[in-house]
Amino acid sequence: MNSFKNYLLLIFSIGLLTNCFGQNTSDFKPSFKKSKQTTHKIPEDQNYTFGYLEVLENRNKPNGNRVKLPLYIFKSRSKNPKPDPVLYTVGGPGYTSMRASMYMEYYKYLDDRDLILFEQRGTQYAKPSLDCPEWAQAVYESNLRGFDVAKTDSILQTAARECNERLRKDGIDLNVYNTNQIAADINDLITALGIEEYNLLTISYSTKISQVLLRDYPEKIRSVVMDSPLPIEVNYDEESVQNLLETVSALLQDCEHDKNCNTAYPNIKNRFLNYLEEKTKDPLVVEVENPKNGKPEIVYLEGKDLISVFSSANTGDVPNIPFEINMLLNNDLSSVKEKLSTLFEEPGKGTGLGMRLSVWCAEENPFNSQEKIKSETSKYPEVMGLSPAVFDDEICKIWGVESVPKIENKPVKSNIPVLLISGEYDELTPVKWAKSMANNITNSFHLIFKGWKHGPTTNWSNPCAMQAANDFFNDPGSKPHPECLAQTKSPEFKLK
Structure with missing residues (x-):
């Protein structure tokens, strides 16, 4: 009997896999090219540019494959926009950022500056997108077979093997679909667009991307908002x-x-x-x-x-x-x-699932204590058998990607202005993690939204966290105190 929580995690579906092979040239430079064919239909009153960033799949192979990463540059509603745009990319790993393109009218950031919506490599609208329809089908079949743990594990292992073999046969280098390469992609984009200074807006998994950028490419970063931060030094699967x-x-x-x-x-x-x-x-x-x-x-x-x-x-x-x-x-x-x-429900296409596997099996699994995971699985009588691991160790062995260096499990230090935003009841990226980051990110502020869960800046029914983030971008030297913040109190629970 698998956890219903895990089923929700496993069933994630979107898009089509596309290969993009590079031409034989050793003087390749990342470039941004405009395109009229967008990923989504954008409201007519929205001013934007759409196109693709083209980068090397493996930066150590200048004659190798290339990947194309879609992005929107949404123009500010201000007549005198500030020169430093916000670059926004979502969590996951493996989720698409492009869906947000349809809702830019609600994004307060555009009141003051441009916003760049960036798609991470391997996700839905990137070329290639690392689909695993085999995995989605396996989850569907395991549901129909009565939720038997042993059968489900076997089915998922077979699916991981089949997806892995197919992607590698298509010429995809699964070792370079990770956080470090995404950070390098963003740095290449900033260079290609000639941006002198920019701000980062990241959420959940993508806060790891912003941490790598702060460490490896800090020169042009003006400020960072990390919504529901995931410290790179945390071993997520252990706790x-x-x-x-x-x-x-x-x-x-x-x-x-x-x-x-x-x-x-x-x-x-x-x-x-x-x-x-x-x-x-x-x-x-x-x-x-x-x-x-x-x-x-x-x-x-x-x-x-x-x-x-x-x-x-x-x-x-x-x-x-x-x-x-x-x-x-x-x-x-x-x-x-x-x-x-x-x-x-019918299985989806498992879009981005291969990206999720590559990231997790290269960056999280290698630093896990399998003994601790085993202990945690049987430690709590209330949820006995609930594994803390997103992917079992056996799945990662099948996926077979190289482990990232040990530095990717060490805390990032920075004095660049950072706003950390947490939801009080966020079990995925708890408040304590953001508090711990303040020891190393010395020029940081932390806001806790009482009664809220994961991803406060995406709470459409109450845009207070988004307002706080925008206020911070306008004044990174001060802790934001929007009027709405005082109104976020403990919830009024529904009664009988």
Whole structure:
């Protein structure tokens, strides 16, 4: 029985794989070329330039393959824009940045300066895009086979092997799809565009990119915003389960400290954790209809699966979490069944999954203690069997990419102005990580958005974090204090 959380992680699909081979020339220089064919339809009133940055796939092979990376340069709404643009790239690894291109009207940064939206190598609209439809199909098949762990592991290992062999056969060098090369791509772009000074906006995984840029290419960086920062020195896979349980406990303790919430859901923290432990020993049996054939499927859910009532929630869902937990404790499984029904959806194309594997297996897996991961998997009775690892060690052995140097697991030091932004209930990149970074990034400020989860600057229903980021870009020497910040308080939890 695999964790429902892990299914959500595994099912990620987008785009088509394209190869782009270089011409035989040793004097290659990165270049930006405009294109009329964009990745998305952009609103007519938006002023922008679209094109591709062309760089070497492997910088040690000047006669080798080239990759093409799409980007938008959105023009500022200001009549007198500031000269230093913001470069924005999203997290993942393996996710596309290009979807944001359709929503630039909501981005406050354009009130003051241009914004460059950059696609990382190996992701959806890059050429090539490292698709793994084999992986998406394997997840789909494992769902239909009753969520058996041994079978799922075998299916996923086969999928990883098939995808790896196909990509390598297509001439793709999987060893150069990593954070260091993305940082070098961005530096090449800044040079190709003739930009003298710029600002960085990064989120989640891409904050690792900004850390590498601060270390290796600091000369033209004016300021950096790291939303939900992931320190490069953190061994994510060793502590993700601990972070999840700590964050769940913090939210439920806040409910207990709230008079109305505690009255509605008394002692909810202990009751929920005890429930998870109970269901780990005696799994919850759920019958869910397979939407493809209308037949009932029996699913057995343990604590590691049921904790998804928290882990699958976003910031907008936070006020409802105690209510949803209470439904579960009262055996109201309507929400659980709704989530389970998505497991039977047709598989996607696994776009960017190969990029995710290359990054994780080169940068995270080599520094993991497999003993600690094994210990963490069996350490917590509430979620027994929930592995903290994004990819199993065996998957990374199959993927077979080279480990990055040890420096990529060491903290980055910098005195360039940095704003760290955290969500209070973010279990993926917890507040404590951003706090630890301040010891090495000495000219930094830290904002914590109470009641929020991962990615505060992407909270469309409340753009306060985006406002804070924009204020910082306008004045990197001061900690931003937008008026809206005082209004971000502990959530008003939904009551019965």
